[in-house]
Amino acid sequence: MPAAPELALAIIGGTGLYALADLQDIETHQPVTRYGAPSGPIRIGTLAGKRVAFLARHGEGHSVPPHRINYRANLAALKAVGAQRVLALNTVGGITERFGPRVLGCPDQLIDYTWGRISTLSEEAGSDVLHVDFGDPYTPLLRREILTAATAAGVAVVDGGCYAATQGPRLETRAEIARMRRDGCDVVGMTGMPEAGLARELGLDYACLAIVANWAAGAGPDPDEQITLEEVLAHVEAASAGLGPLLSALLAQA
Ligand code: HPA
Numbered sequence: 001m002p003a004a005p006e007l008a009l010a011i012i013g014g015t016g017l018y019a020l021a022d023l024q025d026i027e028t029h030q031p032v033t034r035y036g037a038p039s040g041p042i043r044i045g046t047l048a049g050k051r052v053a054f055l056a057r058h059g060e061g062h063s064v065p066p067h068r069i070n071y072r073a074n075l076a077a078l079k080a081v082g083a084q085r086v087l088a089l090n091t092v093g094g095i096t097e098r099f100g101p102r103v104l105g106c107p108d109q110l111i112d113y114t115w116g117r118i119s120t121l122s123e124e125a126g127s128d129v130l131h132v133d134f135g136d137p138y139t140p141l142l143r144r145e146i147l148t149a150a151t152a153a154g155v156a157v158v159d160g161g162c163y164a165a166t167q168g169p170r171l172e173t174r175a176e177i178a179r180m181r182r183d184g185c186d187v188v189g190m191t192g193m194p195e196a197g198l199a200r201e202l203g204l205d206y207a208c209l210a211i212v213a214n215w216a217a218g219a220g221p222d223p224d225e226q227i228t229l230e231e232v233l234a235h236v237e238a239a240s241a242g243l244g245p246l247l248s249a250l251l252a253q254a
Contacts, residue, residue: 008050008254010083011247012074014191015091015213016236018056022244023047031080035072039064042081048248053083057191065189068166072118075198085142085205087250088196089243090163091236092189093171093216093227095180098158099187100220101231102239104246105210106146106160110137111185112193114167119194121201132200139205146207149249155242161186163208165193173228174218181219188216209246211239 007214011020023045040059045052055074078086094100137238141149150157164180168190172180180188187210199206199236213232215225236244 006051007044007053007084008251010053010055010078010086012078012086012088012195013054013056014089015058015062015191016233017089017091017211017240018060019043020045020047020052020054021183023052023054024175027242029081031077033073033076033080035076036070038074038077039069042077044081044097048251050251050254053078053081067114067117069191071195073196074122075204078201079202079204086199086207087142087146088100088192088206088208090189090192090208090215091175091232092163092210093189093214093219094187094212095164095177095216095219096161096186099161099212100109101212101214101235103212104150104156104239104242105161105187105212106138106141106143107151107163107208107210108136108138108191109160109162109184110165110192110196111162111180111183112165112197113180114165114193116167117194119197119200121172126140130201132197134197134200137200138207145253146209146250149253150246153205153245153249155241155246157209157246161197161210162175163192163210164188166190172217174223177216177218180183180216187212206208211236213239
């Protein structure tokens with residue numbers, strides 16, 4: 001049997017993004033890794049003429065909350081099916097002015113405010129101790145390719161910014177968001193870490209495309225506004241219109 005063509009890209013979908021609409025000829029894989037099972041099946045198919053894998057980070061029915069995601073299993077499973085490049089789609093709240101609802105951003109930095117998550121492959125006694133470089137948490141070349149693809153596709157994507165990874169599942173207090181702004185954060189989400197760090201430990205190229213679903217607590221023009229799930233999902237759906245053309249352009253470069 002001829003070997004399967006290489007995977008051009010693996011995509012991890014976040015809140016509101018549970019499948020890739022245009023993925024064709026889908027095969028389903030359910031790899032179980034040494035870290036356990038991933039959040040759900042990996043769907044591998046053809047998108048824009050290239051082989052692409054998709055995994056819904058929270059499960060296809062959004063049954064896994066951010067702090068209970070088996071991030072290690074998700075990334076190890078993607079690696080096991082042949083992924084080398086991972087595009088993480090993360091739904092976020094916007095903190096600074098450039099990141100209002102429906103904006104797409106490609107951050108270049110992050111601050112990890114999560115706690116109690118298994119955040120390394122070195123967790124078990126006897127495993128190798130990994131001190132990977134993480135000064136640039138997102139692979140610069142993959143970020144560049146995403147931004148070039150966005151320009152080619154005519155999709156606006158903000159270049160750079162700092163992602164604050166919070167524990168969730170509750171949203172933040174206004175004081176927490178004010179502190180994150182002082183820390184230099186631009187967007188806030190609950191799933192960016194340990195995913196990015198584990199990808200680095202596994203030697204995967206990894207970049208984030210952040211989809212702004214709402215103003216973070218107290219950050220928008222109406223500081224008293226409450227965040228609702230309906231608002232989050234409606235903004236993600238609207239912002240996702242740019243994803244198809246951006247992905248096609250990205251895959252055309254692969
Ligand atoms: N905070 C944290 N995570 C989020 C938010 C938010 O405001 N919106 C979408 N994901």
